[in-house]
Amino acid sequence: MTRIKLLYVEDEPFLGKIVKESLESRDFEVCMVADGGEVMSKYLTFGPDLCVLDVMLPHRDGYELAQEIRSINPRMPILFLTARTQTDDVLKGFQSGGNDYIRKPFSMEELIVRIRNLYQLAGTRGDVAPQHSASTGTSPLSESIRLGRYQFYPHLYELHLGGQVRKLSHRETELLNILIENRNFKVQRRDILMRVWGDDSFFNSRNLDVYITRLRDYFREDPTVEIVTLKGVGYLFKGAEQVQA
CATH class of the missing domain: 1.10.10.10 (Winged helix-like DNA-binding domain superfamily/Winged helix DNA-binding domain)
Structure with a gap:
């Protein structure tokens, strides 16, 4: 089975370490970034299948990052992590390009279910080139x-x-x-x-x-x-x- 590549952006080091190790133990390939200002360079070099973005980050917040990721790849699945409870804040996440959200604190089981669900709904790796049909020669x-x-x-x-x-x-x-x-x-x-x-x-x-x-x-x-x-x-x-x- 192909390992799902996750770009995981979290500025809380203790939480980030636990989540990263838990995801890797379940056979995800994880690139973790703690600083919003470093996310896009990691995104371009790592080539993730899915992005898990914290909202509150140093230098650049998750909303801004989601918009830039969307401008590069409109198909990239994006899951927001947020400690905020206001409806307007979560709606802002969807409007900036998020596909789903999960509120902190969260269980690893719920996070993994949401990640797998988003990946399956996407239907294809976000960075994969179109495949051509052998019978028609068209994409x-x-x-x-x-x-x-x-x-x-x-x-x-x-x-x-x-x-x-x-x-x-x-x-x-x-x-x-x-x-x-x-x-x-x-x-x-x-x-x-x-x-x-x-x-x-x-x-x-x-x-x-x-x-x-x-x-x-x-x-x-x-x-x-x-x-x-x-x-x-x-x-x-x-x-x-x-x-x-």
């Missing part, structure tokens, strides 16, 4: 789905409208994929929460509302693409004939 990254006037490239995390390209986050792409899979059928809110976030807590439910609002805004140029809220049930993705390009 799966070129495959797209027509959504009204839009072209959705799920493997590239991109939504195209004419010459405009919108980069989607990992979680936006996951959510849009689920809606497309259930096109013209209702999808339960809880099913989305369990598939994308791993639990259906009130906090994650609030996050889902934020992401649905974003997707609606992305599709505002074409009224045939509609995400309908079914109150107390979930959502219905309407219109927009699905066609593989």
Whole structure:
């Protein structure tokens, strides 16, 4: 089995040592960094599959680092560690590019489950080049789905409208994929929460509302693409004939 490469950023040396050793004992390959100012150079040389970022760091905080990592690789899974409890702080983490979060103090079992879940959802190493199909000679990254006037490239995390390209986050792409899979059928809110976030807590439910609002805004140029809220049930993705390009 391929070892998952983790970039682990934590400025508390005692906690960092325990977490690093625990992860390595479970066959993860871990590069630990304590200073926010050193993270990007380590990121580029180490080439991680997933990043675990503390929020509060010397010189550069986790939010800023997540944004820079996202600008380099939009597909990189990012898990935030935070001691903060305010909803706005955690929402800021998602808005800066985080895919998931875990609050301190945490159990190693929960951390490992969340890491493995994010890695599996990503579906591929974040830094791997596209693989070519032997039968067609084309890259799966070129495959797209027509959504009204839009072209959705799920493997590239991109939504195209004419010459405009919108980069989607990992979680936006996951959510849009689920809606497309259930096109013209209702999808339960809880099913989305369990598939994308791993639990259906009130906090994650609030996050889902934020992401649905974003997707609606992305599709505002074409009224045939509609995400309908079914109150107390979930959502219905309407219109927009699905066609593989």
